[in-house]
Amino acid sequence: MKKQMLKILMVVCGLLLVVGCSNTSTSADSKDTAKKDGTVTFYVVRHGKTMLNTTDRVQGWSDAVLTPAGEEVVTNAGKGLKDVKFGSAYSSDSGRAIQTADIILKENKKSSGTELKTDARFREFNFGSYEGDLNHNMWTDIAKSQGKTLEEWQKAGISPKDFANSVAALDKTRVEEGSNWPAEDYATITARLQDGLDDIAKKESRKGDHNVLLVSHGLSIGALLDTISPGYKLPDGGLKNASVTKIEYKDGKYTISDVNDMSYVENGEKEK
Secondary structure, three states, rough: OHHHHHHHHHHHHHHHHHHHHHHHHHHHHHHHHHOOOOOOOEEHHHHHHHHHHHHHOOOOOOOOOOOOHHHHHHHHHHHHOOOOOEEEEEOOOHHHHHHHHHHHHHHOOOOOOOOOOOOHHHOOOOHHOOEEEEEEHHHHHHHOEEEEHHHHHHHHOOHHHHHHHHHHHHHHHHOOOOOOOOOOOOHHHHHHHHHHHHHHHHHHOOOEEEEEEEEEEEHHHHHHHHHHHOOOOOOOOOOOOOEEEEEEEEEEEEEOOOOOOOOHHHHOOOOO
């Protein structure tokens, strides 16, 4: 009888040890998971001024290199950001965005070895058959489609949503289907931008608290802010080249902080 009781006690003790180890393991795993779910601070930079910007041409998916002045402003931004450690870096796959990101990373003193990743989802709006045309021609067509003169249209102002949707509607009447990449409507643009940001935010948050460089385009950054905070109003004149906009991500939520911040450019310029 005593032997049987001893065997039972040994079995019970063994089971308790297994359960205890299991709980410890689960607790440790939970702590590891919690550590990896950090705050991601996006430093969203608009690319520098390009040759097509200078000639006042429509530049969406079409591309041009930075002007010497554009390179200088981006270099100053890079110097101003030199002490910000970037755990990761992303840009749209347009050359002007890649060039901007490369200059910033080159100037950065704490992010050596950070590899730039490109993502087509962060491209500028696609303007279809208007790509490379004069902005004046596209704006005049939009105004006319709304029964306004160019002056009336410009005075009234137009939201990025209405702007994109107007171009998309006009583009359908200008080209045969399949002959060109069609101009994007606003729903298409915001869907790809939000999808890209969500993918990166979730992936980067698993690494814990850190900063991420993201180089994109003026209208696209504005549309991204609009998806986070519907109806978000951009500064008059839009976002400046090489300006920094900060977006924080934590537990599935985004917070907009600085927008169109040129202080990094100004601080970098002082180093001359």
